[in-house]
Amino acid sequence: MPHKKQTTLVLVLLTLFFALALQAQAGDQKDPGYQIIYTSQLKALFDSGGNGFLIIDARNPGEYAEVHIPGAINVPEKKFDEHAHLLPESRATQLIFYCNGVKCGKSKKAAAKALALGYTNVHVYAEGMPVWEEVEFPLIKGPDYEKPIEADIIAPEELNAWIASDRDDFTLVDVRDTEEFALGHIPGAVNIPVATFAAQSGTLDKKKTIVVYCNGGGRSNKAYRKVMNLGYKKYRQALFSDWKNAGFEVAL
Incomplete structure (x- = not known):
């Protein structure tokens, strides 16, 4: 129970942090057409078991194979057109794109392409895979996920x-x-x-x-x-x- 309370507090703080950061970045920028969804909101959708949304991993296939959010499909941003057939027929379906964090542009670019196809309920999970993983939410892990990393040590x-x-x-x-x-x-x-x-x-x-x-x-x-x-x-x-x-x- 203490771990659950700690995770909830972290999510609240992260949501506030990212909301303020993204507001600051937005400034006078033009409305991109998609909405930002935060970790706590995505987890609530994930737990609801509903079928009115689709989570989309915009990273490359290798990254997706290593680890991804359960239920997410892989539509690599760089090959979006080749994989667009995987998107739902209904243009009203809630689409949620993610990639590797706030400085990763793949999810935003993929969301823009979905909007261009006529989808009207498009979201970007800007915190992305790194934060979802960091707060220890469910993951689909590939065989190389736990593979040790040999770091470049500086003396x-x-x-x-x-x-x-x-x-x-x-x-x-x-x-x-x-x-x-x-x-x-x-x-x-x-x-x-x-x-x-x-x-x-x-x-x-x-x-x-x-x-x-x-x-x-x-x-x-x-x-x-x-x-x-x-x-x-x-x-x-x-x-x-x-x-x-x-x-x-x-x-x-």
């Missing part, structure tokens, strides 16, 4: 040189809990706990190298996987234990 000496040079082409992310971060962290790091990493990933610049770290590597390896799935192109992993053992500065 403390190299990371220290990056920091000392004041280069601005990377972001250092401490994925430990906020309490641990407050007790000491690598200088210049921002704190995004692994439990909410996907939800807060919109703050990270995709043009920069993302370096994730924790104490011994377990949590940062999970974050590393999330960075990969979120579509970032450059990423490394560091270890706080190695940093301290090398005698480098610990900031408070």
